[in-house]
Amino acid sequence: MNIHNYLFVILLGALGATHTLQAQSNDADLKQIRSILDAQTKAWNKGDLIAFMQSYWKSDKLKFIGSNGVRYGWKATLKGYQKGYPNKEKMGILKFKILSMEKISPDAAFVIGKWHLTRKKDTPNGHFSLLWRKIEGVWVIVADHSS
Secondary structure, eight states: OOHHHHHHHHHHHHHHHHHHHHHHHHHHHHHHHHHHHHHHHHHHHTTOHHHHGGGBOOSTTOEEEETTEEEESHHHHHHHHHHHOOSHHHHOEEEEEEEEEEEEETTEEEEEEEEEEEOSSOOOEEEEEEEEEEETTEEEEEEEEEO
8 A cells, every 4th residue: 555545544534533523422412402301391291490491591692483473581481481381280291202403513403393282171282493502511492483
């Protein structure tokens, strides 16, 4: 093997190792996001909206898009949830079904899924899309579109 071929093989190996490390990192990040969504579901099902909201960015720049339009900010989003779900009976039991999770940059991910509530009198459901950002080493929802 001549030196050029040898260097080419080494370069290919290095690129493959880099890709493998990035894929493992992406998988770890997506697993972490999935874990946060699981914790969020558990908090909802306990009737704990404050714990449910811990996965949201605590910023006035948070965006929540729902049937009433765009709501800005963590506090406004919490108030909206408290108004729409004032007690455990209205909250029901939440289940998420993730349809798609993708890392779109080292510090951003996009999740699409379905939500389903089981309550005594009805079973509302719909879809959601979440834009996640890794801010100061922590994954948080920076935009939520739920319908």
